[in-house]
Amino acid sequence: MSYSEIYAAAKNDPEAFWLKAAEGVDWVTPPTQALDSSNPPLYEWFTDTEVNTCYNAVDRHVEAGNGDRLAIIYDSPVTGQKSQLTYQELRDKVASLAGALAAKGVTSGDRVIIYMSMVPEALVAMLACARLGAVHSVVFGGFASNELAVRIDDAAPKAIIATSCGIEPGRVVEYKPLLDAAIDMAIHKPDFCVILQREQARAAMVDGRDFDWNEIQSGIEPADCVPVKGNHPAYILYTSGTTGQPKGVVRPTAGHLVALNWTMKNVYNVDPGDVFWAASDVGWVVGHSYICYAPLIAGNTTIVFEGKPVGTPDAGTFWRIISEYDVKSFFTAPTAFRAVKRDDPQGEFIKKYDLSCLKVIYLAGERADPDTIEWMQEKLGVPVIDHWWQTELGYPAVANPVGIELLPVKLGSPAVPMPGYDMKILDDEGNELPAGELGAIVTPLPLPPGTLPTLWNAEERFKSSYLNAFPGYYETGDAGYIDEDGYLYIMARTDDVINVAGHRLSTGAMEEVLASHPDVAECAVIGVTDQLKGQLPLGFLCTNAGTNRPSEEIVSECVSLVREKIGPVAAFKQAAVVDRLPKTRSGKILRGTMVKIADSAEYKMPATIDDPAILDEIRDALVGLGYAGGES
Ligand code: COA
Ligand code: AMP
Numbered sequence: 001m002s003y004s005e006i007y008a009a010a011k012n013d014p015e016a017f018w019l020k021a022a023e024g025v026d027w028v029t030p031p032t033q034a035l036d037s038s039n040p041p042l043y044e045w046f047t048d049t050e051v052n053t054c055y056n057a058v059d060r061h062v063e064a065g066n067g068d069r070l071a072i073i074y075d076s077p078v079t080g081q082k083s084q085l086t087y088q089e090l091r092d093k094v095a096s097l098a099g100a101l102a103a104k105g106v107t108s109g110d111r112v113i114i115y116m117s118m119v120p121e122a123l124v125a126m127l128a129c130a131r132l133g134a135v136h137s138v139v140f141g142g143f144a145s146n147e148l149a150v151r152i153d154d155a156a157p158k159a160i161i162a163t164s165c166g167i168e169p170g171r172v173v174e175y176k177p178l179l180d181a182a183i184d185m186a187i188h189k190p191d192f193c194v195i196l197q198r199e200q201a202r203a204a205m206v207d208g209r210d211f212d213w214n215e216i217q218s219g220i221e222p223a224d225c226v227p228v229k230g231n232h233p234a235y236i237l238y239t240s241g242t243t244g245q246p247k248g249v250v251r252p253t254a255g256h257l258v259a260l261n262w263t264m265k266n267v268y269n270v271d272p273g274d275v276f277w278a279a280s281d282v283g284w285v286v287g288h289s290y291i292c293y294a295p296l297i298a299g300n301t302t303i304v305f306e307g308k309p310v311g312t313p314d315a316g317t318f319w320r321i322i323s324e325y326d327v328k329s330f331f332t333a334p335t336a337f338r339a340v341k342r343d344d345p346q347g348e349f350i351k352k353y354d355l356s357c358l359k360v361i362y363l364a365g366e367r368a369d370p371d372t373i374e375w376m377q378e379k380l381g382v383p384v385i386d387h388w389w390q391t392e393l394g395y396p397a398v399a400n401p402v403g404i405e406l407l408p409v410k411l412g413s414p415a416v417p418m419p420g421y422d423m424k425i426l427d428d429e430g431n432e433l434p435a436g437e438l439g440a441i442v443t444p445l446p447l448p449p450g451t452l453p454t455l456w457n458a459e460e461r462f463k464s465s466y467l468n469a470f471p472g473y474y475e476t477g478d479a480g481y482i483d484e485d486g487y488l489y490i491m492a493r494t495d496d497v498i499n500v501a502g503h504r505l506s507t508g509a510m511e512e513v514l515a516s517h518p519d520v521a522e523c524a525v526i527g528v529t530d531q532l533k534g535q536l537p538l539g540f541l542c543t544n545a546g547t548n549r550p551s552e553e554i555v556s557e558c559v560s561l562v563r564e565k566i567g568p569v570a571a572f573k574q575a576a577v578v579d580r581l582p583k584t585r586s587g588k589i590l591r592g593t594m595v596k597i598a599d600s601a602e603y604k605m606p607a608t609i610d611d612p613a614i615l616d617e618i619r620d621a622l623v624g625l626g627y628a629g630g631e632s
Contacts, residue, residue: 018045413487
């Protein structure tokens with residue numbers, strides 16, 4: 001069937017479409033109904049089922065006689081280690097860790113925070129939680145103690161599983177002291193922690209609270225898969241919103257299984273046994289869906305890569321891994337390719353490897369600039385597919401469905417909606433805009449299976465963030481337009497979220513940190529265009545009257561404060577002290593205008609601006625920082 005036939009089938013009879021897709025999952029109690037619409041505008045899928053995610057990702061492949069197939073390949077250029085796990089070995093490791101967690105009281109519905117570097121044990125930990133019906137919440141290692149503490153208090157975990165450290169090029173990041181500080185800071189305390197000691201930095205253990213990963217499993221009875229209801233939360237993943245309080249995106253178990261399984265063939269065009277590689281981190285949704293769950297659910301081999309696109313050791317690392325492990329579909333963020341292109345513009349490393357196994361490359365997480373796509377297409381000779389989705393949705397919502405048919409690629413567009421989505425562009429009043437006009441990107445409710453049914457502990461925030469602005473629709477938070485052929489173009493965010501190296505960050509959260517500096521009276525953080533990372537945060541600080549300390553000192557303290565409170569991942573390195581911030585007469589800071597000045601883009605003087613002269617001061621500050629036409 002063609003894309004348009006499949007898309008139309010899902011639109012005309014979603015019930016039949018998703019029940020058919022559900023046949024790819026092994027159920028304890030199969031669905032008799034797909035959509036549960038008893039509580040609009042909240043919708044759930046497959047609520048009458050019972051199922052276990054770990055069984056579908058691991059055990060069923062062993063039971064089907066594929067226990068010897070490779071499940072996980074670990075390749076870590078930062079430590080020089082490589083290892084592999086078959087499905088059988090993975091099952092034994094997961095069942096053993098799950099047994100240890102169960103023996104310490106973890107049961108279905110309990111939360112478990114996972115704070116781990118990119119090692120296969122991170123997947124083992126996620127799957128062990130899934131085996132018990134425990135709800136994991138993975139926190140990215142680049143976040144600092146304060147961010148971890150906020151998540152501990154919101155998720156209230158019974159246990160925390162962590163590695164002693166992570167390895168960044170040139171430095172070992174000790175995770176355990178960050179974890180200890182977070183637990184001290186948090187009001188909620190976990191019953192216990194499980195620590196995987198890595199030899200690069202062994203952690204000091206807290207007696208009675210911390211248990212060694214290996215010791216806790218010694219003599220343990222392996223745990224079986226615990227069936228859960230279809231709408232049981234599989235995990236919570238915190239993502240940036242407009243404030244310092246992150247949003248806890250809830251992933252429903254059954255819809256997650258059905259939808260992820262559907263995407264592996266239809267979007268990523270891999271069959272069971274094929275090697276699929278998403279170069280991301282388990283701390284992000286890409287890592288959840290396409291390093292851990294989807295490839296395993298579909299019986300593929302997945303790769304856990306602990307390294308960077310460049311410098312570990314060189315810009316040929318991606319090509320070495322693709323060729324060494326026979327990778328068929330490869331997925332990463334555009335930033336990673338910009339880094340490779342910058343270090344190896346002629347593609348000399350590409351020529352060193354046999355890449356005939358590689359059929360398609362997928363990009364998401366941020367805008368894919370046409371230059372980079374063209375470079376990749378030319379140097380690699382395979383289709384480069386931009387596709388669009390979000391933590392909230394969990395899997396591609398707008399894509400080129402290569403496994404169904406390769407639609408014409410249009411540079412700058414992630415292509416067309418996948419089944420269950422029907423992207424529309426609305427103006428501020430909620431009127432649908434014609435082709436080519438820019439507006440808010442929305443899709444009608446109900447969202448398809450696997451997408452967020454709510455936010456953890458925050459149903460009202462779920463409604464106010466996504467449902468209230470345009471009744472009957474899910475508001476994506478992105479702005480863009482649709483062309484005459486139905487291709488979507490993503491142009492910007494409509495909120496205070498920026499995207500730095502494919503990492504979603506909140507400028508509002510950074511402003512909250514800056515405002516806590518004793519000399520800062522007022523501040524603004526904007527995202528400016530960066531050649532490598534897509535965007536970078538930039539701070540503007542107004543100091544308190546009477547502050548006469550040197551600006552450089554205050555800026556440097558503010559930079560350290562953001563690194564300490566949010567983490568190095570914020571990449572907050574530049575700020576300027578200014579006398580005033582540009583505002584509307586009602587006091588709203590004109591961040592959008594500041595961004596345009598920084599990027600040397602055209603802008604209209606806002607009609608409501610209080611004092612246009614302030615924009616000249618802002619321009620001078622930006623030039624000083626190397627933006628707005630200044631030399632960076
Ligand atoms: N634990 C601790 N610190 C981490 C970390 C982790 N897991 N991941 C990143 N950091 C730190 C980095 O060391 C860096 O610290 P620094 O300021 O001391 O240099 C900071 O966070 C920013 O990291 P990053 O954004 O990775 O930038 P970089 O300059 O180290 O590397 C690239 C640049 C392009 C190589 C890198 O951004 C990259 O690989 N991007 C691909 C993005 C990606 O895969 N995104 C996933 C979404 S799909
Ligand atoms: P995250 O939740 O971290 O996956 O970030 C989701 C956001 O990243 C989206 O709302 C977009 O703003 C941006 N994004 C993701 N994919 C793309 C893409 N293909 N093109 C442009 N922006 C993207």
